[in-house]
Amino acid sequence: MADPRLAARHGAGTYDILLRSGRQRVTVPVEVTALPEREPGDNLAYGEKATASSTHGRFDPCGAVDGDSAWQNWSTSTGWNDGTSRVFPDWLAVEWPKPERIERVEIHTYATPTSPASRQGIKDFDVQVREGGTWTTVREFRNNTAAHITASFPVRETDSVRVVVHSSNSGDYSRILELEAYGPAT
Incomplete structure (x- = not known):
């Protein structure tokens, strides 16, 4: 693709x-x-510029904003994997050419039926927005074991959202299948 x-x-x-x-x-x-033209309620991160602190192999940051959150497609380069084993923090960000109104970020971390998020997913992380060049934490998650995480917060006007990972349940890499961002429905 x-x-x-x-x-x-x-x-x-x-x-x-x-x-x-x-x-x-x-x-x-x-x-x-x-x-396609965006409709209210669409994922604003889809297809936008994605960057990361590092990248492992073919797991480029743009794979985490490609609209594919299926773990079955992990081996086809969908999703992001950081490139510094056992070194934290790591981060994955999505950026817009102009500020967007965001109130919810959804994260799909790596998990399979035989290797659940409690063993492979991101564990401790912050969701941040960039406003006027400054990063602000809008949600903190600790001891996460879920594969799909929703971070809701009051509407913020931002040109970028990032997930800063402080640890993973596997202790080695940060793995995110998909990063999504949503604005108010109206």
Whole structure:
């Protein structure tokens, strides 16, 4: 899947991507479609710019804002995994080109039927918003064992939301399948 932010930066259309391996070169056309217009109640993080403190392998931050929270797709690079084993804090953020009104953040941490969030998910973390260049914690979570976490708070106008992870239940990595942000319904 092509990065949905390409459409915002370059416009929807077909782009040629040049792939090189040794002396071989192949040009592959990639179709980029624009994100659909948002409706009230839509996930405002979907397809937006995502950044992180570090990244492990192919688990790029944009995988955590791709609209896919299914653990079954973890191996296809959906979701984010930090790149510093046993070193905390880690953070994952989503940013908007202009401030948005946000009142709820939903986090889907890594969990499977055989490896639940109580063993693999994020444990201690803060949800923060950036206002005027300053990060403010709007919710704190400690000893989390849930796979899907909802952080509700009074409406804030912000250009970025981030999750700062202080520890995971596995003690090694921070893993987030999807980060979602929602504004007021009206």
